[in-house]
Amino acid sequence: MIRVHxxxxxxxxxxxxxxAKPQLNVTCEHLEKEKLLAxxxxxxxxxxxxxxxxxxxxxxxxxxxxxxxxxxxxxxxIDVETAQKRGIKVLNTxxxxxxxxxxxxxxxxxxxxxxxxxxxxxxxxGIWTKKDLEGVELFGKTLGIIGIGTIxxxxxxxxxxxxxxxxxYDPYVQRFEGVRIVNLDELYAVSDFITLHVPLTKExxxxxxxxxxxxxxxxxxxxxxxxxxxxxxxxxYDALVKRKVYAAALDVFEVEPPNDELRKKLLQLPYxxxxxxxxxxxxxxxxxxxxxxxxxxxEELKIS
Ligand code: NAD
Numbered sequence: 311m312i313r314v315h316x317x318x319x320x321x322x323x324x325x326x327x328x329x330a331k332p333q334l335n336v337t338c339e340h341l342e343k344e345k346l347l348a349x350x351x352x353x354x355x356x357x358x359x360x361x362x363x364x365x366x367x368x369x370x371x372x373x374x375x376x377x378x379x380x381x382x383x384x385x386x387x388i389d390v391e392t393a394q395k396r397g398i399k400v401l402n403t404x405x406x407x408x409x410x411x412x413x414x415x416x417x418x419x420x421x422x423x424x425x426x427x428x429x430x431x432x433x434x435x436g437i438w439t440k441k442d443l444e445g446v447e448l449f450g451k452t453l454g455i456i457g458i459g460t461i462x463x464x465x466x467x468x469x470x471x472x473x474x475x476x477x478x479y480d481p482y483v484q485r486f487e488g489v490r491i492v493n494l495d496e497l498y499a500v501s502d503f504i505t506l507h508v509p510l511t512k513e514x515x516x517x518x519x520x521x522x523x524x525x526x527x528x529x530x531x532x533x534x535x536x537x538x539x540x541x542x543x544x545x546x547y548d549a550l551v552k553r554k555v556y557a558a559a560l561d562v563f564e565v566e567p568p569n570d571e572l573r574k575k576l577l578q579l580p581y582x583x584x585x586x587x588x589x590x591x592x593x594x595x596x597x598x599x600x601x602x603x604x605x606x607x608x609e610e611l612k613i614s
Contacts, residue, residue: 412464454501
């Protein structure tokens with residue numbers, strides 16, 4: 311029997327489907343690092359979402375490990391290089407949550423432009439701030455998309471329907487219908503809204519920093535549903551305080567949960583709309599992620 315361990319929560323139906331396969335011996339429990347290190351030598355297939363960090367030491371102790379499955383997109387919680395060196399395959403589910411993330415991006419963009427979160431909070435506190443909450447329309451504005459891959463494209467399609475002009479920067483994409491591909495400096499210069507949809511890599515770490523913010527239009531709105539580390543949050547904080555950046559809408563943070571001093575300070579600003587990394591947290595996305603992951607896993611293990 312193939313030993314499978316699920317270390318992060320997965321859809322109930324997916325667990326049942328895994329357990330129903332007579333070829334698999336499945337355990338599901340979130341083990342913290344030390345316990346995972348102790349158990350990993352027995353495991354052949356490790357399934358995680360984003361909470362488990364599959365670091366080099368975990369992989370190296372996994373002498374029987376042949377597959378690491380990430381239920382989701384980003385592989386930044388897995389040391390893919392070490393896995394590849396050890397001949398361990400890494401599977402993920404690209405695309406399964408793209409629509410959910412794109413829809414949240416729009417929700418955040420609208421919330422930032424129209425002060426939806428602040429209006430809600432004020433009303434809950436019994437304050438009528440109607441005259442303070444004048445916002446801006448999306449219609450006729452320019453949206454700059456950094457990274458026009460699976461999610462970036464879904465955002466672009468929706469922005470076009472909203473009557474926005476869409477420009478994008480992506481060193482690996484030459485064209486996408488309805489979108490003008492530009493260089494980064496031009497994107498910064500022309501965009502009223504900037505949304506990030508890149509992986510977190512050496513090139514994208516702190517891509518949005520004091521220098522890049524200085525190149526942006528005054529009053530730009532920045533949305534990030536990709537990875538926290540793409541924005542230098544100290545520089546964003548300064549730009550929000552100086553009102554160079556009108557508002558920011560964040561689903562992801564360099565430190566999650568964002569409870570250190572810098573992030574607490576950032577979240578207290580009235581021009582911030584924020585959600586706790588819920589881009590892929592919809593019923594539809596999670597069902598799709600689980601279905602795609604199991605399909606790929608069963609194909610890989612040649613189980614019907
Ligand atoms: P993708 O791989 O389909 O697209 C990423 C795009 O970024 C690609 O087109 C790539 O060419 C481009 N890119 C790479 N380096 C770049 C750079 N230096 N500058 C500009 N573009 C660059 O990935 P995706 O599925 O669209 O996911 C995008 C991001 O969203 C990832 O960081 C992923 O982890 C994140 N994500 C977040 C959530 C969430 O819950 N908030 C859920 C799913 C995915």
